[in-house]
Amino acid sequence: MASVKQVQITFDCASPRRVARFWSEALGYVLPDPPEGFATWEAYDASRPAEERDTWSACGDPTGVGPRLYFQRVPEGKVAKNRVHLDIRAGTGLVGEERLAALEAECARLEALGAVRGTLLLADEENESCQNMRDVEGNEFCLD
Template sequence: MPAAKQFQVTFDCAEPERVARFWCEVLGYELHESGVVCADPTGVGPRLYFQRVPEGKVVKNRVHLCVRVGTGLVGAERLAALEAECARLVPLGAVRYQLLVADEENESCLVMQDIEGNEFCLD
């Protein structure tokens, strides 16, 4: 049996069109299918689908996206890249949550929230 080669990430949300527009801006994706699907214009990245649900977010996400803006960078250079992307995303409605500073195992990352409070990382 062949292994899956593509996948879709599905977000439960109150306002699918609004959240989809936010993520298209964050990732440089294109809006498709009644404004609730984000697709990578290169066809490489996963498709994102936003579905309306009646209940609100209650606890921390079990799965989150990491937006890779600091790949290959370390120290002050990495922090500068994370801060620059944070500054771009806050006017779109993102909320800065917590800076996790590098330790012996991990490089620095910046935890943020999207416009409905879903956590994601600038990594």
Template sequence: MASIKEIQVTFDCADPKRVGLFWCEALGYDAVLPGGFATWDDCERSLPPESRGSWFACADPSGAGPRLYFQRVPEEKITKNRVHVDVRVGKGLVGEERLAVLEAECARLVALGAKRVRLLPADEENESCLVMQDVEGNEFCLD
């Protein structure tokens, strides 16, 4: 029997700290500082200039969710993500109650710099969800 593995979700981005701080606020995660540093600024100052701002990490303070890692890449995002994050704010809710929760969370995330893309209305198989983009255009869903 295979053992359960710990996972990390990695985002390629232009500004790892900006994207990482958005996801900290969106999910209630905490920034992960490398050992020996009190702040991100202290960590950045210890790196050679070409490595500054090259990564950021955050984690679920409860330990239940995966660690998120953000790495700087030179290319811009051009196409739709093949993998995306579902932020499960409406779990167990249906109809108007679910829509109200999705809309409230959408408004909070838009204030943090996210963009609302479209509502996918409920059908015979699925409840409604909202497609959104983070501060660098990475797609995610409020589900």
């Protein structure tokens, strides 16, 4: 039997630091400390040639349980729907109006961070309600 592997989720993006800040706030993750000798990532970037600035960032679960998220700058923009997306579990165990209220509260919090609200999918015979969203660079995710 194969051993369990750790996973890192990688995002292609235009501004890795901006997207990493969004997801760290959205998930309660933490950003890594800047390299030794620099008080901030901005100070580190200022010491580098322009083309080498803001090329990557990351954030991770402070408890070490969740996967690390890695953000890398790519030259092309997003052109199609994500084939993989994250779900933020905002309404776990809740149903009906209580679930909708929890989704709405989390949606409002994330909109304040720069997320964009998408379609609200209401509960049916098989699934509970969920809220489609987009992060600060348009990557789809769901509140469920």
